[in-house]
Amino acid sequence: MDDFTLARVLHILAIVPWIGGVAFVTTVLMPAIRRNNAPGERLAAFHRFEAGFAWQARLWVGLAGLSGLWMIYRADLWYRFSDLRFWWMHAMVAVWAIFAAMLYVAEPLFLHRRMAQSRTPERDFARMERMHRILLLASLIATGGAMAGAHGLI
Template identity: 30%
Template structure:
């Protein structure tokens, strides 16, 4: 089912591309803003819009990924290396799914308390985004490795 591959790759490209955009473009722009309230307002509005899209893309990537996995033969078709790569991709997907569908509020409370200065909060969020982006890019590399050998 070739269409599954197209949907899967497009969902991942837009999803991880969005994460890269937020991490490499939005956060540096926010870092240059002087007004703390404007910074928070811009971030909240931007994140809310992207989060809606990310939820849809994560569901599409997960659903198509599972279907492609079973189309390929499921667990019986995996070598040890493939199992590790597939497991890593699944780990990253579960991480995003958990963040987008519930854990983000708890994480935000951990990273940013009500008395955390805005600058410090954005530095923590920026660092978190870089970590998540690197994990995501490694998952993309894992996917390429699985397909291309």
């Protein structure tokens, strides 16, 4: 197996648990927390669950970014970023950059502390739930576009 094929395999193996985890949190965990916890307790309930998932998300997002960058470098795919027919390349990088910024910068540096001291946990949970829905939709569009684009469908 050549290094490009290995990078592609690692990329897909990172994307599946990453976006699958986002889908689970967005469509199963957050609605369950909303149904089973009082509005003021939802944020704390989410953080109890999220603590066990954050390291996994960081691992998968990191692996997806490294393998994606290696494929771009190895196959010299930089030109695709100047051609809008490859919009899905831009979408993948944008989704990755948003998640990387949240997981590696915002959460550890200030977001967890801000949420722990929140005076409006019910609003923060609702905002977080909305953001998860938007990010899941963007992730699915990027993933679908990438699969279709990689196989010549678009």
